[in-house]
Amino acid sequence: MQPTIRVLPAEDLPAAWQLGRLTFGSDPQAPPPTGPPAGRTSYGAYDRGGTLLGKAVDLHDEQWWSGATVPAASVAGVAVAPEARGTGVARGLLRALLHGAHERGAAVSTLFATTTGPYRALGWEVTGELRTLDLPTAVLPRHPRPAHLTVRAGTPADLPATVDLYERLARHRNGLLTRTHPRFQVGEELPYDGLTLVEHGDTLVGYAGWNRGRGYGPDAVLTVEDILAATAEAARTLVGVLASWHSVTPTLRLTTLPGDAVSAQLPLELARQHEHDTWMHRPVDLVRAVESRGWPAHLRGQVTFALTDDLAEWNTGTWDLAVADGQAHLRRSSSEADLHLSVRGFARLYTATGTARTLAEAGLLHHTTPDPGALDLLAAGPPAQALDYF
Incomplete structure (x- = not known):
């Protein structure tokens, strides 16, 4: 039987904290109760008896994209009880989180992954690393x-x-x-x-x-x-x-x-990596992601592509992308598309961490044209970065 997914009520916050403590090995001393934190939505997965099986948090963030603010869902604290892992609990939680983020107006989503496989299966893709370095102070x-x-x-x-x-x-x-x-x-x-x-x-x-x-x-x-x-x-x-x-x-x-x-x-050549955290990106809403961000002012172009999103069905369809004068527009199209982009491929292009050819080589883009490079229009601008862990 599939678990019940709902917004986590305040009375279940201690159980959610305990689940997170066991999953991530955090301090066994619980923080003092402060009530539901502002600017976030927490989701819980429950079995028929009401036992909490998993949790996930949507932090209501914003990101900078070339001078414009883009509403974002920063996914944090995803944890599933060991007895319930591999049963679809995480998928149900993240589907509910994406739907809730979409309803509140989010355009993109970012998370830091302890394991990439489950998130890739749900449309997130690796787009960078947050690196903490150790340097000998004497060589500065x-x-x-x-x-x-x-x-x-x-x-x-x-x-x-x-x-x-x-x-x-x-x-x-x-x-x-x-x-x-x-x-x-x-x-x-x-x-x-x-x-x-x-x-x-x-x-x-x-x-x-x-x-x-x-x-x-x-x-x-x-x-x-x-x-x-x-x-x-x-x-x-x-x-x-x-x-x-x-x-x-x-x-x-x-x-x-x-x-x-x-x-x-x-002197970065003398640095040793102390820690690295892999971060992943995913669109919540294609139209908002494209139209709310800034684009290079010199860029002009148009491309048609198709995309299928099993977790966020509003993203599925064929789309016309047009970029000009620092703005972009995305409209549904009735044309036949030669470029079929996966959700993970969209994430790589949007963050400028891949090109159409490299995505085709990775199986994230399928095309019937000799050169898929027209889709590089979506990859314009500097590569996305992360500086704050969550």
């Missing part, structure tokens, strides 16, 4: 500090400025969260041990939030939780401040944003 470059830049310790009063700097740097990229969800709300205390600011006059041009860790021996680690810079000078200055920790924290640990100003100053 130290440059003379420019006279026009000021370095100081930040306080909670400076947190809104760091939020503004993040938006300035994230909004022209693709896939990064807007950090407007309630879980990112700044409080009256720093969320880390220290905050280092780099300013040019009254303008914040770089910051690093860090946790000191324990000890000062060979195993000591300085963990940078968040670091961004708007200029190369600000990035060099921040890296120089981090280098000054070399005598008491031999290892610097940080999550990098590939291609940003900070990464350009790091």
Whole structure:
């Protein structure tokens, strides 16, 4: 018998927490009850006796796509009781989550996967990695500090400025969260041990939030939780401040944003990977995904393709895509399509992490034309990135 899927009521949150604790091996001490968290919808799967068999959470996020905000479903906390695994519980949960996300207006979905196979079977596809690196602090470059830049310790009063700097740097990229969800709300205390600011006059041009860790021996680690810079000078200055920790924290640990100003100053050839998290992408609603995001202003073109989505039937059909003047439109078509794209293939193209030819080689695109390259129109723009784990 198929389980019953419904929105998780508040009285079942302790059971959901316990299921998550057992699945992910988290702290056995339950957090204090605070009521249903804002900005999320939790789903539960139940057997006939009302026992919770599985859960999944839809975080009501937004993502930046070339200057436009795209409503997103960040899928988190997917857990199924060991006795119920392999029985379709996860599929039922994620189908319900997609339908709920669609009803509330989401366009795309992202998740971090501990295993990719089940999610690929449901239309998500691997589109990148979030990498946390360890670097020897002693090898970090130290440059003379420019006279026009000021370095100081930040306080909670400076947190809104760091939020503004993040938006300035994230909004022209693709896939990064807007950090407007309630879980990112700044409080009256720093969320880390220290905050280092780099300013040019009254303008914040770089910051690093860090946790000191324990000890000062060979195993000591300085963990940078968040670091961004708007200029190369600000990035060099921040890296120089981090280098000054070399005598008491031999290892610097940080999550990098590939291609940003900070990464350009790091000796990445000396880095060791501490951790990597695979992230996957999926459309929730094709039309919203295409029409709500920004597109390169110079791009013009049109292509027709067919797509079948077994989990989100509103996406199934033949579509005409037209892109011009920084905008795109997707309309249902009555034409015969030579390009048949899978949902996973759409995710790879939309995130600019694949081309039509590579998707055809992978079996994610079937075509009857000699060259499927017209569909590369969907892959325009910089590749999508992730910086925040959930």
